[in-house]
Amino acid sequence: MSQKNNKLIDKKGLRLDGRKPDELRPIKIEVGILSNADGSAYIEQGKNKILAAIYGPKEVHPKHLALPDRMILRCRYHMAPFSVQERKSPAPSRREIELSKVIREALEPAIFLEYYPRTSIDVFVEVLQADGGTRCASITAAALALADAGIPMKDLVAACAAGKVDDTIVLDLMDTEDKIGKADVPVALMPNLNAITLLQMDGILSLEEFEKAVNLALEGCRKIYAMQKEALKAKYVNVKEVEE
Ligand code: ADP
Numbered sequence: 131m132s133q134k135n136n137k138l139i140d141k142k143g144l145r146l147d148g149r150k151p152d153e154l155r156p157i158k159i160e161v162g163i164l165s166n167a168d169g170s171a172y173i174e175q176g177k178n179k180i181l182a183a184i185y186g187p188k189e190v191h192p193k194h195l196a197l198p199d200r201m202i203l204r205c206r207y208h209m210a211p212f213s214v215q216e217r218k219s220p221a222p223s224r225r226e227i228e229l230s231k232v233i234r235e236a237l238e239p240a241i242f243l244e245y246y247p248r249t250s251i252d253v254f255v256e257v258l259q260a261d262g263g264t265r266c267a268s269i270t271a272a273a274l275a276l277a278d279a280g281i282p283m284k285d286l287v288a289a290c291a292a293g294k295v296d297d298t299i300v301l302d303l304m305d306t307e308d309k310i311g312k313a314d315v316p317v318a319l320m321p322n323l324n325a326i327t328l329l330q331m332d333g334i335l336s337l338e339e340f341e342k343a344v345n346l347a348l349e350g351c352r353k354i355y356a357m358q359k360e361a362l363k364a365k366y367v368n369v370k371e372v373e374e
Contacts, residue, residue, distance in 0.1 A: 169279025177261035186251035205234035289318035290350030
């Protein structure tokens with residue numbers, strides 16, 4: 131919650147980690163790093179370290195969950211016990227169950243689910259280290275893992291949050307900004323279709339601030355989308371080089 135004396139922006143207008151308000155954290159993305167999964171991706175966004183892995187499309191177990199006209203997408207978001215400063219119980223928390231649903235719903239619109247009736251795809255997200263904005267970084271990585279698995283997709287999904295710290299609208303909040311800032315607005319975007327698949331808000335913003343935060347988050351999503359495409363290309367350039 132907001133605390134008046136907490137100065138998250140210094141006199142030069144810079145944030146605790148030296149970023150400008152509209153600056154993303156440094157991002158590193160790798161695609162196809164797990165050989166046993168059908169598709170995988172790894173993302174580092176600031177101190178966040180997150181792995182996403184995909185299995186499928188495959189027959190649904192238990193069978194009664196299968197749908198006759200479309201594939202089902204299942205998602206498990208999980209934080210490793212060592213991902214935060216105080217050991218987290220490995221059992222799924224309410225927050226992890228909610229985030230699993232949020233991530234699934236942000237990915238579903240991007241997939242041609244009707245192409246594979248009676249099948250399922252399982253998306254596993256493992257947060258190895260958390261520092262704010264993990265739902266967004268998880269969506270960014272999981273979309274790439276789906277593409278890596280060769281799942282037919284309408285578009286990639288790129289996600290990023292914006293929010294308010296002190297009295298400034300900022301992009302890509304890290305943990306401290308998330309916890310003692312005033313608001314957090316995570317957004318996921320299918321950039322080619324220009325369609326939003328996730329929009330949440332935690333905290334209080336005026337209408338004007340909300341619009342500014344959403345537009346800033348969308349800008350962040352578009353920058354992350356460019357990095358996603360580079361990461362996908364990098365994997366296939368490597369494959370080509372190995373074959374030659
Ligand atoms: P998001 O990671 O998408 O921003 P939240 O807003 O729920 O999701 O969480 C913000 C941050 O709080 C997380 O990224 C993580 O750094 C921290 N956090 C979440 N759960 C725990 C926990 N059990 N113990 C310590 N820190 C946590």
